[in-house]
Amino acid sequence: MGIIAKNIGKIIGEPPTRILTDINLEIKSGEFVALTGRSGSGKSSLLYLLSSIDVPSEGTIELEGHNIKKIKKKVLYRFRNEKMGFIFQFHYLIAELTALENVLLPTRKFGYEKQKKSYAADLLKQVGLENKEYRLPRQLSGGEQQRVAVARSLIMEPQYIFADEPTGSLDSINGDMVMNIIRDANEKLGTTVVLVTHDPDFAQEAKRQVHLADGKIV
Amino acid sequence: MIELALQYLLSRRRQTILTLLGIFFGSAAFVTISGLMLGFREYIINQLVNNSGHVHILARKEFLTEHSLDESWYGKAFEHIFWKVPPSGRKDSAMVENPQSWYTRLNKDPRVVAYSPQLTASVIVSNGKATAPATIIGCDPLAQKRVTTIGEYVIEGNFNDLALGGNKLALGDELAKELGATIFQTVQVSLANGMPSPFKVVAIFKTGTKQMDNVAFGAISDIQKVNQTPNQVNEITVRLYDYTQAAMLADSWSAMSFEKVESWDQQNGNIFNVFKIQDAIRFLSIGSVLIVAGFGIYNVLNMTVVQKRKDIAILRSMGYNTYEIVSLFFSQGLLLGVTGAAFGLFFGYCFCLYLQTIPFAGGPLGSGSGHLIISFNPRIYVQALCLALMSTSIASILPARAAGKLTPLEIIRAGAE
Ligand SMILES: Nc1ncnc2c1ncn2[C@@H]1O[C@H](COP(=O)(O)OP(=O)(O)OP(=O)(O)O)[C@@H](O)[C@H]1O
Ligand SMILES: [Mg+2]
Numbered sequence: 001m002g003i004i005a006k007n008i009g010k011i012i013g014e015p016p017t018r019i020l021t022d023i024n025l026e027i028k029s030g031e032f033v034a035l036t037g038r039s040g041s042g043k044s045s046l047l048y049l050l051s052s053i054d055v056p057s058e059g060t061i062e063l064e065g066h067n068i069k070k071i072k073k074k075v076l077y078r079f080r081n082e083k084m085g086f087i088f089q090f091h092y093l094i095a096e097l098t099a100l101e102n103v104l105l106p107t108r109k110f111g112y113e114k115q116k117k118s119y120a121a122d123l124l125k126q127v128g129l130e131n132k133e134y135r136l137p138r139q140l141s142g143g144e145q146q147r148v149a150v151a152r153s154l155i156m157e158p159q160y161i162f163a164d165e166p167t168g169s170l171d172s173i174n175g176d177m178v179m180n181i182i183r184d185a186n187e188k189l190g191t192t193v194v195l196v197t198h199d200p201d202f203a204q205e206a207k208r209q210v211h212l213a214d215g216k217i218v
Numbered sequence: 219m220i221e222l223a224l225q226y227l228l229s230r231r232r233q234t235i236l237t238l239l240g241i242f243f244g245s246a247a248f249v250t251i252s253g254l255m256l257g258f259r260e261y262i263i264n265q266l267v268n269n270s271g272h273v274h275i276l277a278r279k280e281f282l283t284e285h286s287l288d289e290s291w292y293g294k295a296f297e298h299i300f301w302k303v304p305p306s307g308r309k310d311s312a313m314v315e316n317p318q319s320w321y322t323r324l325n326k327d328p329r330v331v332a333y334s335p336q337l338t339a340s341v342i343v344s345n346g347k348a349t350a351p352a353t354i355i356g357c358d359p360l361a362q363k364r365v366t367t368i369g370e371y372v373i374e375g376n377f378n379d380l381a382l383g384g385n386k387l388a389l390g391d392e393l394a395k396e397l398g399a400t401i402f403q404t405v406q407v408s409l410a411n412g413m414p415s416p417f418k419v420v421a422i423f424k425t426g427t428k429q430m431d432n433v434a435f436g437a438i439s440d441i442q443k444v445n446q447t448p449n450q451v452n453e454i455t456v457r458l459y460d461y462t463q464a465a466m467l468a469d470s471w472s473a474m475s476f477e478k479v480e481s482w483d484q485q486n487g488n489i490f491n492v493f494k495i496q497d498a499i500r501f502l503s504i505g506s507v508l509i510v511a512g513f514g515i516y517n518v519l520n521m522t523v524v525q526k527r528k529d530i531a532i533l534r535s536m537g538y539n540t541y542e543i544v545s546l547f548f549s550q551g552l553l554l555g556v557t558g559a560a561f562g563l564f565f566g567y568c569f570c571l572y573l574q575t576i577p578f579a580g581g582p583l584g585s586g587s588g589h590l591i592i593s594f595n596p597r598i599y600v601q602a603l604c605l606a607l608m609s610t611s612i613a614s615i616l617p618a619r620a621a622g623k624l625t626p627l628e629i630i631r632a633g634a635e
Contacts, residue, residue, distance in 0.1 A: 048627055048630075053534075053535060053626050053627055053630075054627050073539065074539070077537040077538070077539045078537060079537070080535070080536065080537035081536055081537025081538075082537070084537075086532075086535045086536075088630060092528050092529075092531065092532040093532075094222075094529050094532070095229070096225050096226055096228075096229035097222075097225060101225075105532075105533070105536060106536040106537070108221070108222070109536070109537060109538060109542070
């Protein structure tokens, strides 16, 4: 199982611009893949395609053996909720909710909030925020907020984590902390990780590096 | 999603309260104004229904048309008759033609509570030097009390004493004042050109309606004597068990008799037209308040959707679907509407309770009870709630749908700035 991209290309914008060309990539279950490349090379675009947030203009993507264009929306959304975790460069916490509530947000969809509450507290503890569960995002530093976002991506114990430069806005201490959590998830829980980064040190952590240039794998 | 919607609203308390105010004022105003208007209306209807009976059987007034006299003059001799001066005018029959047949019919009808035959005459009443023109209603006092509420308005004496016969009179309060007459005094009653007959005042009543308080009641036999029209009746007033059936019954009786039969609501058709206009004004004015309130909600929600684009993206990336995003914003609007309306209804209700205690003397309105009459009909509250919910739903659905259409991708890309 895993994700397989076959000959995918992506054309966007007006006038139409090609941003990805003929990508073939297989991400096996349990793998830790880093997508690297210069700014503008198409890393984020590829990540959105692999994570089914976006659909390719050409080629097909198979998610656990199913063509994502043919999966029913309902099934896809459930899959995204239960099996995928996202971390973005900017944390995207909901300002009205406390750290703990933000972590629990994905569990609300199917009403697992109560069952997951102690696990959420546990995750916050793992990211070093054990005394800050009831703070609102604005009462946390940028690094702390990103750690909340990391905890949130793990709350459903997903099979996949997609991270788009999760350390981009962090200092090295916070950056290391976030990377450790992601690595732990991969090593201890067997979570498949697709990580976009332009930091060579973090890319080294991955078991496989995929390098992009001008929308192509090189 | 409702929980999250609530959390959004609670974290923006000031804005939430400001938005609520529109709906609050709209529904409070609706409840208060409707309470006042309908209270007044219920009072009027109550007066109409109870004070003068439900169905009136009256001597027919017939208007002559160009050809109504053709046959009586020329029989069937001509096919067409042209008049130089066409006949016109009114053919008055001053009495109910065959009251006995009406009595038997009314006695048999299970829908009739009671009926009272009446003879109404215009007379001049004098007390010493004071004279006043008045309408005098001859009736069967006991039946009259069952058919109308006149008995409840007697402030001095006893209405039943009219039945004793021998020229007794019940005077309306206004008329009594005009004549300077007090109870147990004797006054003179005469037709415009007739001999005065003495009548003894045995009761004084006060209904609060000026017109009614200028009337005098007597026993029908006495009045027939004064009017020199023995056995004549010019109206039979009927009380029914169900006053809402009055119009229907009046129509059917009218169809099978020579007399003019009218129900209380047919007699007062113009008042019902006024009510309709009142309703139109009420709904239009409150409607516009609620439209403004709706616009408020619409603006706030639109702004919220823009502010919360990132939240939408993150929720979508977690697998929340379009419907859930729509409901997140729609329920914010709905929550505003429901709470605004709830507070509005409650406040309106309290305000109505307060208005009820305000003393209000004079005029036909405050007369009976001495304070404002307010309606607490549950329909008012249901209508207010429906109007408020309608305006908030319409105002919320557009921004909510726009939020549902946003895809996570465009926001995540745009959100980097
Ligand atoms: N809406 C758009 N219209 C046209 N071109 C776009 C649009 N969005 C992105 N692009 C282009 O697509 C290419 C790939 O963008 P992408 O965001 O995937 O790059 P990236 O590798 O993630 O860069 P970075 O490291 O700066 O995040 C870029 O050349 C960018 O200019
Ligand atoms: Mg990028």
